[in-house]
Amino acid sequence: MTIVNFIENFKKKKRVLFTTPSHGQGDFVNPASLKLLGHKFFTCDYSEIEGFDNLSNPIGIIRTSQVEAARIYGAKSTFFLTNGSTSGIIASMFALLNRCDKVLIARNCHKSVYNGLVLTGAVPLWLMPQYNKEWGIYETISLDLLEETLARNKDIKAFIMTNPSYEGVMSDVYRISSVCKKYNVKLIVDEAHGALWTYHKALGTPALMQGADIVVQSLHKTAGALNPAALLHIGLDSDIEPKNIQKALNLITTTSPSYPLLVNIESTINYLSSQSGQTKLQELVKNVNRTIRFLKSIPNLEVYSYNNDVTKILVKVTNMSGFELSDILFDEYNIEDELANEKSVMFLTGLGTTKSKLKKLEKALFDLCAKNIKIKPNEERENPVINIEPRVRYTPALLWGKPSREVESKYALARVSMELIADYPPGIPILLPGEVIKKEHIEYLKDRQKIKVLM
Numbered sequence: 254m255t256i257v258n259f260i261e262n263f264k265k266k267k268r269v270l271f272t273t274p275s276h277g278q279g280d281f282v283n284p285a286s287l288k289l290l291g292h293k294f295f296t297c298d299y300s301e302i303e304g305f306d307n308l309s310n311p312i313g314i315i316r317t318s319q320v321e322a323a324r325i326y327g328a329k330s331t332f333f334l335t336n337g338s339t340s341g342i343i344a345s346m347f348a349l350l351n352r353c354d355k356v357l358i359a360r361n362c363h364k365s366v367y368n369g370l371v372l373t374g375a376v377p378l379w380l381m382p383q384y385n386k387e388w389g390i391y392e393t394i395s396l397d398l399l400e401e402t403l404a405r406n407k408d409i410k411a412f413i414m415t416n417p418s419y420e421g422v423m424s425d426v427y428r429i430s431s432v433c434k435k436y437n438v439k440l441i442v443d444e445a446h447g448a449l450w451t452y453h454k455a456l457g458t459p460a461l462m463q464g465a466d467i468v469v470q471s472l473h474k475t476a477g478a479l480n481p482a483a484l485l486h487i488g489l490d491s492d493i494e495p496k497n498i499q500k501a502l503n504l505i506t507t508t509s510p511s512y513p514l515l516v517n518i519e520s521t522i523n524y525l526s527s528q529s530g531q532t533k534l535q536e537l538v539k540n541v542n543r544t545i546r547f548l549k550s551i552p553n554l555e556v557y558s559y560n561n562d563v564t565k566i567l568v569k570v571t572n573m574s575g576f577e578l579s580d581i582l583f584d585e586y587n588i589e590d591e592l593a594n595e596k597s598v599m600f601l602t603g604l605g606t607t608k609s610k611l612k613k614l615e616k617a618l619f620d621l622c623a624k625n626i627k628i629k630p631n632e633e634r635e636n637p638v639i640n641i642e643p644r645v646r647y648t649p650a651l652l653w654g655k656p657s658r659e660v661e662s663k664y665a666l667a668r669v670s671m672e673l674i675a676d677y678p679p680g681i682p683i684l685l686p687g688e689v690i691k692k693e694h695i696e697y698l699k700d701r702q703k704i705k706v707l708m
């Protein structure tokens with residue numbers, strides 16, 4: 254029986270519950286919540302009572318649903334995450350890394366990897382992905398650099414990479430996983446933005462099909478699920494024990510998982526693998542491709558074309574920084590993008606991206622480019638820090654809780670940072686606690702008066 258069927262049947266039993274949650278499946282909902290959220294949502298909100306399963310030790314409906322999900326994704330095991338990819342990333346690190354173990358991390362990682370470093374006490378080595386100056390984005394992982402780094406550091410236990418990048422750029426995970434296997438290094442792929450790939454060939458090849466040991470995906474990002482629905486998979490051929498992942502997840506996951514979220518996770522997977530889901534996805538790909546073709550025909554506008562995944566539309570406009578383009582779209586056209594940098598702007602699409610939303614975007618960009626607003630030539634704008642190698646003086650775990658003090662930014666040069674500085678989105682760290690502050694950081698942080706350094 255599925256989680257959805259179980260809850261439907263259970264509701265009919267009208268059992269008298271003296272359990273949490275205390276709203277009593279909607280017998281009480283405060284007026285503001287009722288107005289905004291409605292009543293129905295509350296009627297599905299149960300605790301793990303008699304007959305229900307237990308997310309921290311599933312043996313019933315959750316287990317059945319997770320096993321079915323693993324079959325669909327081609328995984329050895331799949332875990333439903335009600336705390337986002339963030340929890341999947343941290344749990345993967347807990348499962349694979351002990352205090353002082355070395356872990357190689359691609360620098361375009363999400364900041365949850367930093368949280369994992371604090372909690373596990375693992376020692377980070379950073380691998381810089383290739384950087385595209387024209388677009389202000391990280392691109393792929395260099396295989397040569399990866400191999401060189403692993404050959405020089407035979408004690409690395411795991412490699413954590415983000416694929417696709419926030420902007421949809423894909424690395425060759427198949428070859429990366431082969432290199433990792435050669436050096437006996439576990440590969441964790443943060444596929445937060447690739448949750449639709451299993452369901453449409455034209456988007457990207459899932460890391461599960463390319464030899465990754467662990468893959469984490471956010472169903473809420475592109476697959477139309479609620480925030481923060483996510484999945485963690487173990488690769489089919491990986492020797493990672495599911496019980497070790499469960500143990501790690503239990504360390505950081507609530508003991509009151511949201512059943513509406515579990516319903517939403519299960520039904521998202523079932524919908525995407527159904528005929529209607531497939532049709533919906535085809536429609537999305539067709540509509541976005543049509544928009545991309547249109548955008549490519551606009552003078553003064555360029556569309557990034559090295560990301561095959563159409564769920565990310567990356568554009569730049571001549572004589573305008575990404576930030577300025579983003580501001581104009583927001584202020585004058587009521588359009589909000591997912592992400593902007595010095596050079597470009599990214600629009601995220603997903604199952605909820607309708608044709609009419611895409612039309613509004615097309616019209617706005619056409620109109621804006623026709624006005625030919627001149628701000629400053631793009632060449633003058635750089636993000637000076639995104640591409641500089643971090644110098645790690647102390648590990649994040651070692652510095653946790655250590656005293657810090659604020660100094661004026663201009664006096665912070667060569668001091669050890671006690672701050673995690675990351676623009677959000679994308680949440681990629683610019684500076685982490687324990688890293689030495691360079692002159693490029695100070696330039697980048699010029700709008701800030703002060704910065705926290707190690708005492």
Ligand SMILES: Cc1ncc(COP(=O)(O)O)c(C=O)c1O
Pocket residue numbers: 336337338339340362363365415419443445446471481482483678679680
């Ligand atoms: C690449 C990447 N990984 C992980 C995460 C965290 O995902 P979640 O919000 O599901 O916890 C994000 C969120 O922005 C992300 O962009």
